[in-house]
Amino acid sequence: MVTPDKERAAEQAVPHSFKKKRGDNYFMEQKKIFSEPVKYDLTFAREIYRLENGSYIKQCMNCGLCTVSCATRDVMEYPPRQLFNLIKLGKKEEVLTSNTFWSCTSCCTCKARCPRGIPIIDVMHDLKKYAIEYGYTDYPQAAFYKAFWTEMSSRGKMFEGGMTARYFLTRGLDEIVKAMDMKDVGISMLKHGRMPLLPPKKIKGLGGLKKIISKAQELDRKEAAR
Amino acid sequence: MEKKIAVYICTGCGIGDALDIDALSKVAKGEFKVPICKTDGQLCGPEGVALIKQDIENDGVDTVVIAGCSARVNYDVFKFGSDKIVERVNLREQVIWCHTADDEDTQMLAEDYMRMGLVKQKNMNVPEPYHVESFSRNIMVLGGGLTGLTAALESAKAGYSTILVEKEAELGGYVGKMYKQVPMKPPFTDLEENCIPNLVKAVEDAGVKIYKSATVENTAGAPGMFDVTIKQDDGTVQERVGAIVLATGAKPYEADKLGHLGFGKFPNVITQSMFEEMAVAGTPEASKVAFIQCAGSRDQEHLPYCSAACCIESIKQALYVKEKNDEANVYVYYKDIRSNGQYEHFYMKAQQEGVVFVKGDVTEITEEDGKLTIEADDKTMGTTSLADEFDYVVLANGMVPTAALGDLMEEESTTDEAAAACDEPKASTPPIIKANLLNLVYRQGPELPALKYGFPDSHYICFPYETRRTGIYAAGVVRAPMDMLSAVEDGAGAAMKAIQCVEVTEKGEAVHPRSGDMSFPEFNMNRCTQCKRCTEECPFGAINEDEKGNPLPNPSRCRRCGTCMGACPERIISFKNYSVPMVGNMVKAIEMPEEDEEKPRILIFACDNDAIPALDMAGINHMQYNSWVRIIPLRCLGSLNLVWINDAMGRGFDGVLLMGCKHGDDYQCHFMKGSELAEIRLSKISETLDRLGLESERVRATTVSIMDYDKIPAMLDEFAADLEELGPNPMKDFQ
Amino acid sequence: MRYSYYPGCSSEATAKANAHSIEGVAKALDVQLEEIPDWNCCGASVASGVVGDFTQLVVTARNLAIAETKGLDVVTGCSSCYMTLAVANKKFKQDEHFRAKANEALAAAGLNYNGTLQVRQFLDVIINDVGLDKVAQKVKKSLDGLTVAGYVGCQTVRALPFEFDDPEQPVFMDRLMEALGATAADFPMRARCCGSSSTIPARDIVLDLGYKIFESAVAGGAQVIVTPCPMCQLNLDAYQSLVNRKYGTNFNIPVLFFTQLMAVAFGLSLEDQAFKYSIVSPYEALVQYSK
Ligand code: SF4
Ligand code: SF4
């Protein structure tokens, strides 16, 4: 029988080389936010509330279940709950430059557990989109996301080779150097026939798909304007 | 008149297989010479019951002893009319299900239980109900707020003449003065119109007799015969009523004590009720408002408890602001939002409307140009926050029950000689606050005994409305802090309790928890020494006294716990079917093996309310424990008379264990003080035991709740092991 | 039993083993899978972060619209595809405003979806439609003696919690392995995250999470890990060596699709067992079962 204790123990059984001293106490330690007391300026929050899933954030009751559940809480600058609170505080810069939503792996744990039914991963997606729109694209994930979408929308299917190439093109040489130790992975994938060098055929209905996409975005814009 | 006794031994449920039934019958027929002793394969079946009925019919049997299952089951099957005595010997739950079958010790246990049952019925008589003179079925409700109006309406709708007494000139109470009310129905998200006007109308239409601007000057008597003197400007009126609902509500906590939150300093720092008044006059146009929760509540310096309603009241008021001005910024500073039950939806609604909830402690409030600034420790962000430009700061200042407003009654010093001569230690007297609500003409004081923070004492878990004054039921925020929905439920609940009370009192039966019991304590006055033990220890204030100090029992106030019987040093108090000699003889009926037989004996006095059910549960779950124990059920440990322990030790019992309910502030005792009193009495006897050279560890008290059934075997076995270490009771030799 | 089948992009690249073994197992169990003609990428958990939920769901729904013309429920063998397809499907069923708006967009390509289908996972079909009894009957070579960590991952059970199994500690994968004769490992991490697509942009997330998963599987005595999810399989298989490098560990535990083990137990062809795509070799662990 797997007990919650065991589960917890298993989740914590890690010598976290990667672990940063962050988490819920983050504010106590650093960042300019401390230099003066916060106000609760709702201008930014109201903007976020207007996103597709944004208004759900209002429902957060600060229980913290998302934070303890999050698969990537150790690398997140602000766990989900705190991110939502930052929004409430009106800390736009901190929110949009944080790695929180980029670190989210869409594991759905928080969404499944949130007692207030907040679709947290969808909020994370909204924030990614919002950040990209406003040019907050410093995190590698932003490039990755964009590469993925471009690849997908230009072909109707995903081609990893193409996406990876696009990703490295935007991220620059540095990233390739860092990724060098991954060449083993790439080579073994190639060896095992799991990395086709040629992209899949475009789908036949690509034209239609593109029309659907632009129509959908047009509808979205219309709704947002309202 | 000589009893006609018949014993029936059931051999079903495995009893026949586990025990030597012939030997058991011999105890009845031989030792006790019972004329009729029969066995049956399934006594609770139609044939078994018919067999008993036949004997009652043909042979005039009036006392039936059934040896089989626990008295807690099949009581409706073995019912032969109130003029018959039915005694149950528990061979199933407490013998065969928890002890080895076909075993010498198990058999001895069963035979002892048979002896105890037979001795018990010998000492029992059929109770005759007590009837109140000039009995009244009327219900009086004190307090015309939401709870009181609900109680009055429910009582009137059920067909009882109802009297409502309100101290203000108008009905409605605190809720009546509200602009709008929190949601009372699904989906629990929307503000509702104030329900009081309709409720008042319904109460008036239902024919409730209403006294306004009226207070109660005094309340004398007992259930079924309370005489209440009601005072109005133009004199007093007397009403005789059967039962009373106390719904006098609460008062907001004094805001003057909240200077640290700016009250009194800045005019725009106001209380919830002030905001409510403003809303009635037309919610002020405001662009920024803050609510500060737990202002006074959950604060050791002020009210240590949670006032339960202020969170949702603030949420409601926050929505007033939003209703008026959608763009307004509304903040709620809180410790925890306690929007219990369905009000979670209401909380969420306010969040959706854009009310911002800040978990934090407010540290300072300042003012500049009429605008307020709040400094706080934001707990979720671990930072200080400074929000400014507030038009209003509303303090959720909590509530204080009206029962708590008044001076504590002084404990009277006993100069009485007889009392002083009686050297047993005393239980603490309950605090009574002179709140000027009921003004009871009771020897024990003018109001309901309080438990904590001035709220009336009641058995919070099992029967919350029953106070420690029978026939008086507290409801609404005078009983405990609560929201409106709970107050309505409380009002209805207490009204039902009041109705139940008049109904059973009319029949001469006890109210909860000994519902249906018709026995009541009788006093053999010639031997009374006026020691006041009974009047003081009765947890329900049932016993008054005359000028000479003689106890004056009020049987309809009595809950039949037997605490007075246990208290009386002269042992002059007894019930028709429960008495000091009865239990004493049961102790004596148990066979005491010689020391060299190496069969220790442990006597257990177990409370009928939780300990006996727990013991039965242990049996139902077939948990095994040692068969040295002999269990005697008591109505309440409070009825424990020390003479039984003397008897037991004298007879050579190796140990005595008391099993009762938990006591203290969060007591579980069904008679509030019984188990505590038993332990106090016990502390007395240990000295005596020591003096006799008997280790006082041989007599112990323990607390069990019904949930503890699985711990019972270990409890009993441990005690047995300890006794084994002490060795056999030296008194055995003197037998 | 007939279904529309949505293979997903990985079936043609990183997760060929999944595609092959599903095909073989489906055939063995008389489940007919009919590929949705001209299906497109679902966008996984990524596209909405660029173009928003609505656009992604509409793009996904294109597949459902095409499938609806045939009227067969949609089955997929990929957890991520399942999530996007099932969430889109649920929205079509429950949210009228969304349905109207989405159909307006679909109409741009002459399509329309009424929300009449169910979206299922292949694992769900095996357990609830085929049934474990039938699975057990098909076993030719019992996996007796093999301890398997059933790694269910995230989206399989949490995309729509309780739709299919317990979102926290699912049990069906274990029951399935037992039906094949194997022993289910005590494996608390069975439904925790593998790091998903962070491999490229934030690889350490994947390595850290992978470490926890291997640690837990090995502690539970597992010889093999099985999963229904192509992303999980890729991360745990291809990055195992990097986990070892980072943590100085020696994990060498094959990570297969559960359908591959079914193919082994059913005695299907080596093509269906599809071991050749594995980076951590399963041959050693499975030599006595695989022909
Ligand atoms: S689990 Fe939900 S309610 Fe709780 S803190 Fe996270 S987002 Fe808020
Ligand atoms: S979905 Fe994202 S934010 Fe939520 S628990 Fe998983 S990784 Fe964390």
Ligand code: SF4
């Ligand atoms: S109800 Fe809310 S504001 Fe009132 S005392 Fe309780 S927690 Fe504090």
Ligand code: SF4
């Ligand atoms: S102590 Fe118990 S039995 Fe005695 S008078 Fe009081 S309520 Fe009645």
